Each structure stands twice: as C-alpha cells, then as structure tokens.
Amino acid sequence: MDPLSDLALPSRHVLTRLRDRRSGPVHIIDPFKVPPSEAVEKARALDDLGFPFVILASTDYESFETRMPPYVARIKAATSLPVLLHFPPRKGTGFPLTPGADAVILPALLGSQDDYFVWKSFLETLLTMPGRLDREQWPELLLTVALTFGEDRRTGDLLGTVPVGTRTDRLDRHIDVAVSFGFHMVYLYSRHSHVPPDVVRHFRDRLHPDQILFVSGNVRSRDRVTAYLDAGADYVGFAGALEDDDDWRTTLEALAAARPGLVPHIRGARP
Numbered sequence: 001m002d003p004l005s006d007l008a009l010p011s012r013h014v015l016t017r018l019r020d021r022r023s024g025p026v027h028i029i030d031p032f033k034v035p036p037s038e039a040v041e042k043a044r045a046l047d048d049l050g051f052p053f054v055i056l057a058s059t060d061y062e063s064f065e066t067r068m069p070p071y072v073a074r075i076k077a078a079t080s081l082p083v084l085l086h087f088p089p090r091k092g093t094g095f096p097l098t099p100g101a102d103a104v105i106l107p108a109l110l111g112s113q114d115d116y117f118v119w120k121s122f123l124e125t126l127l128t129m130p131g132r133l134d135r136e137q138w139p140e141l142l143l144t145v146a147l148t149f150g151e152d153r154r155t156g157d158l159l160g161t162v163p164v165g166t167r168t169d170r171l172d173r174h175i176d177v178a179v180s181f182g183f184h185m186v187y188l189y190s191r192h193s194h195v196p197p198d199v200v201r202h203f204r205d206r207l208h209p210d211q212i213l214f215v216s217g218n219v220r221s222r223d224r225v226t227a228y229l230d231a232g233a234d235y236v237g238f239a240g241a242l243e244d245d246d247d248w249r250t251t252l253e254a255l256a257a258a259r260p261g262l263v264p265h266i267r268g269a270r271p
Contacts, residue, residue: 012141014053014103015184016083018212021052022234024174025225026254028216030239031071032062034064036169038197040078042242043247047079049256054079055105055237057086064096072100085139091116094125099137107187109172111164142185145178149199149217150192150219165166166199175206181213197231204232214257225258 027046029039045052054075057069064087074082082102089095106125109117113142124142129138147164164170178186186203188195195215204213215228216237226234238255242248 006181012250014084015142016036017052017082018142018185018235019210022212023229024052024235025219025258026051026053026055026214026235026237027242027252028057028237028239029055030058031068032058032060032225033243036071036074040074041074042252043081045252047081049252050079051256053082053084053102055084055086056063056101057105057239058086064098066098070100071098072098076100084142086117089117090127091121091124093128093132094121094123095194097125097129097132097139099133101139103140103142103186105142105144105185107144109146110177110182111147111162114182143173143183144185144187144214145183146187147174149188149193149195151192153223154191155162165183166196168202171199172206175203177231179206179208180210185212185214187216189215194218195228197227200228200231219255222254222258227256227266231257 023049027042031039034084039056046054056075075081075083075210083100084103085098085101086103086107087096088107096105099106108119108122108124112118118195125141128155128190130263149164149166151163164174164266175186177183186207188200188203195217200215207213212234213232214235214237215233216239218240219225219228219236219238220241224235241251241255245251
C-alpha cells in the first residue's frame with residue numbers, strides 16, 4: 001500500500017496571506033526562552049500593530065510535545081494571528097508538529113552536508129504526520145529553501161550546515177533549485193553576522209514574483225529592516241531585539257514603523 005495515498009495536504013490559506021500582505025517586519029518568538037504569558041503579551045501587541053502573523057522558532061528544543069500545544073493554544077486564544085512554526089527536524093519523526101499551528105516552515109538546508117536536512121526530512125514528515133495529528137489538525141506546509149551566511153557552529157554541529165558563499169555563481173545554484181522546484185519561500189539567515197543586502201537583492205531579482213523572500217538574523221533596528229525591505233525582502237524577521245528588553249513595546253513600535261501602514265501604537269503601551 002502506498003503510505004501517501006490518503007495524504008491530502010492542507011489548502012494554501014496561509015501561503016495566500018503571506019503573499020497578499022507582504023512586505024514588512026515579523027517577530028520571531030522562541031517558546032523555549034520566552035514564558036507563555038510574555039509570548040501572549042507580545043502576540044497581542046503584534047496584532048495591535050497589524051503584523052500579519054507570528055513565528056514560533058528555536059534551533060534547540062526539548063519536550064516539544066508537552067510544551068507547545070498549550071503555548072500555541074494561549075496565543076491563538078488571545079489573538080487573530082496565524083501561528084507559524086519554524087523548528088529543525090529530527091531523524092525518526094521529521095519536523096515537529098503541534099495542534100493549533102496554522103502552518104509549518106519546512107526548510108531544505110541546501111548548505112547542509114547531510115542529505116536528511118536537505119530533503120529526506122520532508123518525506124519523513126509526510127510519512128509520519130498522519131500518525132501524529134488528526135487530519136483536521138494538519139498544518140499548512142510551507143516548502144522553503146533555507147541558507148545560512150557567516151560562521152554558525154551551533155547550526156553546523158546540529159544540522160551539518162556550512163556557510164553559504166556569496167559569489168554570484170554559488171548563489172545562482174541555490175536560486176535555480178528554488179525556482180526549478182517551485183519552493184514557496186527562500187529564508188536567508190545569519191546567526192552572528194548579517195545577510196548582505198546585495199545578496200538579498202540578487203535573490204529577489206531572480207526569484208519568481210510569487211516566491212516569498214524572508215531575511216533574518218541580528219535585526220535590531222528600523223534601519224536594518226528598511227535596508228532589507230529596500231533590497232527586495234518580503235519579510236524581515238527579528239527575535240533577539242525584544243528579548244531581555246523591559247521596554248520591548250517601544251522597540252517593537254520602532255521596528256514596526258519600518259513598514260508603511262502599520263498601526264502606530266500598541267494598546268496599553270506608555271505614551
């Protein structure tokens with residue numbers, strides 16, 4: 001029997017929303033660092049400011065199955081925002097899933113030396129998903145090319161990645177894969193440095209207009225968000241800018257202002 005014969009993937013409502021509501025900043029919450037009550041506050045603020053969705057993401061995670069369902073449920077109960085998951089897969093199960101998540105970013109790590117993280121994790125997720133979640137709980141799957149720039153031993157040790165070179169011919173190889181296979185999104189990331197704006201511009205020039213270009217890593221200022229948007233990014237992710245910041249609402253408003261049309265003030269924030 002074909003194990004995929006009864007697998008009908010979810011319709012693309014989230015993908016349509018991502019395409020229709022771009023471009024601008026997006027906040028990434030690490031649910032293994034940020035307490036649930038704080039995550040709910042931040043998600044409400046994002047909703048107030050007109051952000052299109054919230055991403056829950058972490059490179060490392062433990063006890064995913066017990067922590068994540070109530071965490072996602074609290075955010076969903078408090079806001080209207082779609083919740084996207086962005087976690088690396090683990091051999092034996094694939095990408096982690098939880099009830100309530102609207103979509104899961106499935107990164108193909110083209111810079112990995114382990115083919116499991118390049119493509120095999122996709123298939124394992126499809127094979128195991130029916131046994132992990134009821135069909136009505138299946139999230140939308142966002143097929144993504146993910147590339148890391150600059151030294152990143154943490155990700156390298158865990159996922160076998162090596163830094164992506166910025167030579168045009170190297171970039172074009174990855175762009176050709178993204179375009180040829182029709183990936184929904186390209187995710188450019190740097191843990192300790194920054195993705196060069198010229199790299200962002202090169203990807204935007206060659207990707208299909210419907211392919212979403214996401215940039216993240218060390219984004220802490222409105223100028224950085226604006227630079228990436230001007231270079232052609234659809235979404236610019238920021239995480240650490242709001243961590244360990246008692247005045248995170250002011251920081252969030254400043255970052256939100258990089259996108260024209262966002263609501264200029266958070267309810268309950270200090271004037």
